[in-house]
Amino acid sequence: MRVALFLTCVNDTLCPDTGRAVVRLLTRLGVDVDFPMAQTCCGQAHYNTGYRRQAEPLAVRYADVFREYDAVVTPSGSCAAMVRELYPRLGRRAREEGRGESLADALAPVVPKTFELTEFLVDVLDVTDVGAYYPHRVTYHPTCHGLRGLGLGDRPARLLRAVRGLELAELPGAEECCGFGGTFAVKNPDVSAAMGADKVRAARSTGAEVLCAADSSCLMHLGGTMARMEAGMRPVHIAEILASTEEEPWG
Template structure:
């Protein structure tokens, strides 16, 4: 099975360790993983701020760069939702504007082959126990795009529950938004900060060492709040937990340490990703 890693802008720039974790995890499960060097932004930022036409060239590029792969796997619910939910809408709007079916046909190929990481593991590979070991207490935050647009349901929880050594604790108000919402955090900073503070407070109340999610954009937002409040709990992407083994364990930053700071440089080369 051949899959392409769609890393996303945020992960490529700030969280290369998540990309490396995805590759390590999938290769451990027997998947041949490639990192197409031509990938850029999927167009979500443009579309969400009202620049639909400007998003179209990026969507075309996405379809072109990821052509030919059996599957396209991404550790981001929001970017997976952009491809799966918004790309078909771009094609529909182009037809409504009298520009024909060409855009829709171009994007249609990549849409059904794109999977968020946890649904790829559960639905395509058919696994929940990925051989991970993570001896820590964890609470899980289901992000909005994964929860509401992709319908990930209990897939992430099933994967976490199968990790040896991991104790999963319930998060109060788990399905409430963390307050990031892309430009929402910029346009409504006070509301966004209050929502993040509520989420972090609930996470701390669980007594867990780690707050886990399947999208680093939300973890970046929450991690900033944790850093400013100097909390004991740390944000960790689910891919990093699932990639952790007894032989190669993931080390959780100590309390007071910088939260989720990218290390190891860019993942823009195959060597860096691997």
């Protein structure tokens, strides 16, 4: 199986350790991971802000870069949801506007083979115990795109429960949004900050040392909120937890 890592803009710019963790984890599981250097943005930010036509060239580039792979794995529920949910919409809208089938045809091959990391582990590799060791009390925040867009369900929790040394604490109000929402946080900063504070208070009530999620953008938002509130917790991407072992450094 030819597998490619789609790192995403946020991880490439701000959270490169998350991408390294994905490669370390998949390599440990016997997967040979390629990183095509031609990858760029999936177009999610443009699409979600109302610039649909500007997102189209980025979607076509994504399809071109990853077309030859059997699976594309990304440590981002939101970007995986962009490909799986919104690329088909881009194709349909182009067809409705009389621009032919070319866009839909270009995007269709990559849609079913793009996976968020926990989906790939559980559904494709058929594994929940990845051999990880992480001796911390952790609570998991299911981000909106993973929860509602991809329907990740209990996949992340099953993976976390199998990690040796990890104590998983249930997060009150887990299904509530953290308030990031991409440009929502920019356009509605007061509402976004209040939602983030509610989420952090809920996380702090669990007594966890670590707040875990599968989207670095939400973790960035919550990490800033935790720092301002002096919550005494750390935001950690699930990939970094699953990549940790007794032989490797863990935070």
